[in-house]
Amino acid sequence: MRIMQTIIDTQQRILDSARELIFSRSYADVGVAAICEHAGVKKGSFYHFFPSKQALTIAILDAQFDDTQSKMIGQAFADDVPPLARLGRFVDMAYLFQKQLSVHSGRVLGCPFGNLANELSTQDEPIREKIQQTFARLQNLISGVLQAAQQAGDLAQDIDAGKTAHSMLAYFEGVMLLAKNQNDPDVIRELLPTMVQMRVQKVA
Amino acid sequence: MRIMQTIIDTQQRILDSARELIFSRSYADVGVAAICEHAGVKKGSFYHFFPSKQALTIAILDAQFDDTQSKMIGQAFADDVPPLARLGRFVDMAYLFQKQLSVHSGRVLGCPFGNLANELSTQDEPIREKIQQTFARLQNLISGVLQAAQQAGDLAQDIDAGKTAHSMLAYFEGVMLLAKNQNDPDVIRELLPTMVQMRVQKVA
DNA sequence: GCAGATCTTGACCGACCGGTCGACTTGCCG
DNA sequence: CGGCAAGTCGACCGGTCGGTCAAGATCTGC
Numbered sequence: 364m365r366i367m368q369t370i371i372d373t374q375q376r377i378l379d380s381a382r383e384l385i386f387s388r389s390y391a392d393v394g395v396a397a398i399c400e401h402a403g404v405k406k407g408s409f410y411h412f413f414p415s416k417q418a419l420t421i422a423i424l425d426a427q428f429d430d431t432q433s434k435m436i437g438q439a440f441a442d443d444v445p446p447l448a449r450l451g452r453f454v455d456m457a458y459l460f461q462k463q464l465s466v467h468s469g470r471v472l473g474c475p476f477g478n479l480a481n482e483l484s485t486q487d488e489p490i491r492e493k494i495q496q497t498f499a500r501l502q503n504l505i506s507g508v509l510q511a512a513q514q515a516g517d518l519a520q521d522i523d524a525g526k527t528a529h530s531m532l533a534y535f536e537g538v539m540l541l542a543k544n545q546n547d548p549d550v551i552r553e554l555l556p557t558m559v560q561m562r563v564q565k566v567a
Numbered sequence: 568m569r570i571m572q573t574i575i576d577t578q579q580r581i582l583d584s585a586r587e588l589i590f591s592r593s594y595a596d597v598g599v600a601a602i603c604e605h606a607g608v609k610k611g612s613f614y615h616f617f618p619s620k621q622a623l624t625i626a627i628l629d630a631q632f633d634d635t636q637s638k639m640i641g642q643a644f645a646d647d648v649p650p651l652a653r654l655g656r657f658v659d660m661a662y663l664f665q666k667q668l669s670v671h672s673g674r675v676l677g678c679p680f681g682n683l684a685n686e687l688s689t690q691d692e693p694i695r696e697k698i699q700q701t702f703a704r705l706q707n708l709i710s711g712v713l714q715a716a717q718q719a720g721d722l723a724q725d726i727d728a729g730k731t732a733h734s735m736l737a738y739f740e741g742v743m744l745l746a747k748n749q750n751d752p753d754v755i756r757e758l759l760p761t762m763v764q765m766r767v768q769k770v771a
Numbered sequence: 772g773c774a775g776a777t778c779t780t781g782a783c784c785g786a787c788c789g790g791t792c793g794a795c796t797t798g799c800c801g
Numbered sequence: 802c803g804g805c806a807a808g809t810c811g812a813c814c815g816g817t818c819g820g821t822c823a824a825g826a827t828c829t830g831c
Contacts, residue, residue, distance in 0.1 A: 391595035480748040481685035537741025
């Protein structure tokens, strides 16, 4: 009897369940069995769609990036305001997202990419690479905004957009880590706005 | 026959082994059995000295803080140079440590506190708290240097030393995370010096 | 309606998890 | 020397880990 089961197909349910569980706990703490139970699926089906937990995780990273881009970055970085204001908007959204998430789960969950990066970078090379690529894409998006700011004359030409974006990304991840550790979204509200002020100059 | 065994006592060997293994892999990936094997000790002895893996981890955090303070912070923050130069020295040492470590292990391992914070903050409340305290101590040490810089006239009075130290700590952790993910110590050399430039102003 | 591909199911695998326990050895003190 | 505490040991616990498999159910195109 195929009633609700195929309306949202099995593969998607596994992906969504895994994303939610791993994001709110950790890779190691969420077993395949737990994912299957949450998705209402048996383990055999899991391995019909995904060859391994590792492969599932790589698929999660793609899904999470798409989600983040459409729900956060795409909105924050829309060009209806000046470039630097877009970064400010991003900072505000990051706080609101984490705040909202923490109300539901009672926990500040931090950055999904940072969490997996920290947990698995020394242990799983394919996942490490995938996250590295994801970080590179995020950095490029920020770098693009900084370059737009330079073209608009709102940012000095001697600023290195790429390195500044890299630093901003690092700072963002660090703030998320501290907020997660202190389990307090206000850490984000206090610290993250400083990100917009960061500047790294070009070296000769 | 008690030859080498008690020269460095068992408890210390367990602690050191666990520190090395967990730091170079992760909490979840290093089992009690692996720690015992590395320490040349049987599991029964482990549980004679430590009531649980969690308790061991909390002891590790204390040991790691002491180590970090004596081998890094104490040296970098010595008052033989002006306050802001101490921060620069700290940055250099952080790079050298990670570089050296990565030569031995083939991996950039990142910050021991940040690693555990990220992995366990949502899962183990006592450990989360312990790391929070550790971060607070680190932040205070940085804050002290910034206040010294203000007294020396090298840093404007309208800078919020506490918040700036908090931001610096966040940035430090973020840089370590990115370096670990990219498995490249040069990330630290490129990004971390920017930490010394960070400033957060007091709010009215 | 039939065949073949596409799922789904549940039982099962060996390995490992953190932790327990009682018996034993060893060091120390009177 | 005796005795007791401190430390060591190895077998063992129930449970979970990621992953496998063969058989059956269901969907699809002809």
